[in-house]
Amino acid sequence: MIRENQRLLNIILVLIDVLVIIFSLCCSFYLRFNTTLFGPIGGHLSYESYIIFMLIVVIPVYLILYFAFGLYKPRRTYKNIFSEATQIIKVNFVAFFMLVGILFIINQPDFSRILLFLLAIFASFFGIIERFIIRSFLIRMRINNRNLKHILIVGDNDLAFTFAKKIKENPYLGFSISGLLGRPEHVGQEVEGFKVIGAFKDLDGILEKHSFDRVVLAIPLKYYYRIDELVESCEKVGIKAEIIPDYIRYFPAQPSVDMIEDIPIINIRYVPLDDSFNRFIKAVSDYIIAVIAIIITSPIMIITAVAIKITSPGPIIFKQERIGFNSKPFMMYKFRSMKVQNPSEEKSEWTTKDDPRKTLVGNFIRRTSIDELPQFFNVLKGEMSVVGPRPERPYFVEQFKETIPKYMVKHQVKPGLTGWAQIHGCRGDTSINKRIKYDIEYVENWHIGLDLGIMIKTVLKKNPNAY
Numbered sequence: 001m002i003r004e005n006q007r008l009l010n011i012i013l014v015l016i017d018v019l020v021i022i023f024s025l026c027c028s029f030y031l032r033f034n035t036t037l038f039g040p041i042g043g044h045l046s047y048e049s050y051i052i053f054m055l056i057v058v059i060p061v062y063l064i065l066y067f068a069f070g071l072y073k074p075r076r077t078y079k080n081i082f083s084e085a086t087q088i089i090k091v092n093f094v095a096f097f098m099l100v101g102i103l104f105i106i107n108q109p110d111f112s113r114i115l116l117f118l119l120a121i122f123a124s125f126f127g128i129i130e131r132f133i134i135r136s137f138l139i140r141m142r143i144n145n146r147n148l149k150h151i152l153i154v155g156d157n158d159l160a161f162t163f164a165k166k167i168k169e170n171p172y173l174g175f176s177i178s179g180l181l182g183r184p185e186h187v188g189q190e191v192e193g194f195k196v197i198g199a200f201k202d203l204d205g206i207l208e209k210h211s212f213d214r215v216v217l218a219i220p221l222k223y224y225y226r227i228d229e230l231v232e233s234c235e236k237v238g239i240k241a242e243i244i245p246d247y248i249r250y251f252p253a254q255p256s257v258d259m260i261e262d263i264p265i266i267n268i269r270y271v272p273l274d275d276s277f278n279r280f281i282k283a284v285s286d287y288i289i290a291v292i293a294i295i296i297t298s299p300i301m302i303i304t305a306v307a308i309k310i311t312s313p314g315p316i317i318f319k320q321e322r323i324g325f326n327s328k329p330f331m332m333y334k335f336r337s338m339k340v341q342n343p344s345e346e347k348s349e350w351t352t353k354d355d356p357r358k359t360l361v362g363n364f365i366r367r368t369s370i371d372e373l374p375q376f377f378n379v380l381k382g383e384m385s386v387v388g389p390r391p392e393r394p395y396f397v398e399q400f401k402e403t404i405p406k407y408m409v410k411h412q413v414k415p416g417l418t419g420w421a422q423i424h425g426c427r428g429d430t431s432i433n434k435r436i437k438y439d440i441e442y443v444e445n446w447h448i449g450l451d452l453g454i455m456i457k458t459v460l461k462k463n464p465n466a467y
Contacts, residue, residue, distance in 0.1 A: 010072045013134070014063065020126050021062050025054055028118035045110050053111065061098055062123070065091045071131075076142070076149070076174050081132045082447040088127040089448075090277055092120040142174030149175050150211070153194075154203065154230060155218035156182025161192045163218050163244055168193075178212060203230060207237045218244045254444055272446040273413050281448055282385060289386050289455075290379040297373050304335050304361070304370055312359040314340040317374055322391035325414045330383040332391060333374035337362025375417045387451040388416025389439040390427075404432055410439040413446070418458040420450070 029050065031037060066072060069087045078084065096116055103111050141147045151167065153160050160180060167175045179197035186196040198206050200223075207215075215234045217227065227243070234241040248255070256270040272278050294301075305316045318336040321329050338357040358366065365371040378384040384391070389410035392400070400407045421427075421438035442450070 009138075013072060014066075016130060016134070017063065017066060017127070018059055020130050021059055021123055022054070024119055024122035024126050025058065027122045028115050031118055032112055032115045045108075050111075050115075057102060058099065058119075061095055061102075062091065065095055065098075075135065076138075078135075081128065081135055082449050084131050084135070085128045085449070086278070086447060088131065089124050089281075092124045092127070095123075096120040138174075139172045143171045145176075147174055149213040150178045151175050151214045151216055152178050152206070152210075152212045153180045153216050153218055154200065155220075156180050156186050156191060156196055157218070157220050159220070159244060159246055159249070160218035161194065163216065164194050165192075175214075178210065181206070200226065200230070203233045204236070207233060207239065212239060214242060215239050216242050216244060219246070221246045269409070269412075269444065271412050271443055273443075278446070282446075282451070283382075285448065285451070286379050286385050290376040293373075293376050293386075294380075297376075300370060301335075301373055304365060304373075307361045308336055308359075311361050312336070312339065321394060322415065323394055323397045323411065324383055324391055325411065327397075327408065327411045329394060330378070330391075332384070333377055335365055335371040335374060337366045337371045372417055379417070383414070385414040385416045387418055387420075387442075387454045388414050389419050389442065390422065390435075391415035400432060404436055406440055407432075407436055409443055410436065413443050418454060420454060423454055423457040423461060 069091050071084065071087055071091070075084060096119075099116050100113060103109075103113075138147065153164055160182075164177050164180070167173060167177055177194055179195050180191075181198050181200055181203060182191070182196045184199045187199055187202075189196055217230055219226070219230075224246075231241045251266075251268045254270040256267045258265045258267060273282060308316050315336055318334045318338075319331045320334070322332040324330045337359060339359060362371070375384055376386075379386055397407075419439065420442035421435045424434075424438055426435040426438060
């Protein structure tokens with residue numbers, strides 16, 4: 001029944017996507033040809049030519065890309081819209097260049113490229129809204145016990161019960177635990193709130209009598225010799241068996257799987273910014289934001305530079321070695337906020353709230369974070385990102401990597417001017433363990449929406465630990 005529902009949902013999604021693309025085209029067409037926002041129109045094709053191109057080329061290209069980027073796969077296990085939104089943006093990015101390429105191949109110079117650019121923007125915007133509404137509706141249905149998938153768990157160990165509890169605690173998934181198979185002495189009993197409906201040997205008979213959407217094998221390593229037998233029993237009735245590896249408890253993070261020929265390799269830490277498209281999106285957004293920020297804050301930077309020069313002897317810009325992406329050192333820029341000091345002291349001393357080394361101007365620019373503005377030039381150089389874990393001095397990195405578990409994970413992405421830890425108050429002389437916890441959360445769960453949220457909160461939220 002669920003499979004039929006999924007097919008119906010996919011058909012509905014395709015039809016709605018077509019309507020969204022047509023609506024986006026109409027908006028793009030109106031903005032390009034019925035306003036003067038994008039300059040004079042010049043020579044262009046007839047309306048009929050645009051309609052024919054839309055029906056024959058644009059809609060098929062978009063639907064093929066939607067399928068290729070997995071936008072018609074079940075997404076019931078995704079808690080939010082961000083992963084799907086990223087895929088929709090990717091589709092529109094690729095579609096724009098594909099459609100421009102097609103126009104070049106068929107030698108059609110009169111077709112408006114601006115129209116295609118506007119289409120990519122509108123289709124991204126309306127596509128994300130469409131999927132958000134649909135996913136919200138489906139989640140509401142599942143929370144109300146409709147459109148459920150029924151799961152049989154093979155196993156009655158800690159792993160099986162942990163998985164069952166996760167399903168029960170997250171009704172948005174739309175899964176219902178029909179029962180567990182376990183040890184003969186547990187059959188017919190409720191263990192930790194879940195009924196054991198049979199033993200391993202009963203799997204064939206239970207699958208024949210009952211209908212399940214998924215069978216999940218969550219058995220200890222000592223029973224792995226039975227996996228072939230259990231998988232075969234599932235496949236006999238046309239159900240795909242899924243396995244939760246017993247050793248997953250040793251993974252420190254969300255894993256991902258690569259294939260070398262036919263051998264699966266499990267990466268124990270998933271880093272979204274390892275994806276080349278994600279890196280490209282972040283790099284482009286960093287560059288644009290850095291340029292805009294430098295232009296907007298240039299009067300403040302000029303006034304700050306003059307104030308530092310007048311009130312304190314020494315350089316205006318303070319350069320200090322920090323450890324960045326892939327543990328490589330770089331020179332980070334700041335407005336000098338302290339008296340010129342011995343380089344050996346500067347490398348190994350923390351700044352404290354009432355630090356006597358701070359200058360009169362320095363106290364103000366540190367409290368308001370104006371001293372960090374020159375780091376936008378580090379962003380332009382590709383050494384930093386606008387958002388990311390804050391970089392630390394080599395002296396402290398050498399200390400922390402030996403004493404703080406997982407400290408070096410933060411160096412798997414570029415360091416930032418602000419970060420997930422900073423908007424949670426972890427700045428200055430605060431807990432390193434807590435800071436690293438937030439940094440790792442950022443590294444493993446990055447998406448462009450998270451960066452935007454951090455930037456907004458950084459601007460709006462006053463940090464009491466800024467000194």
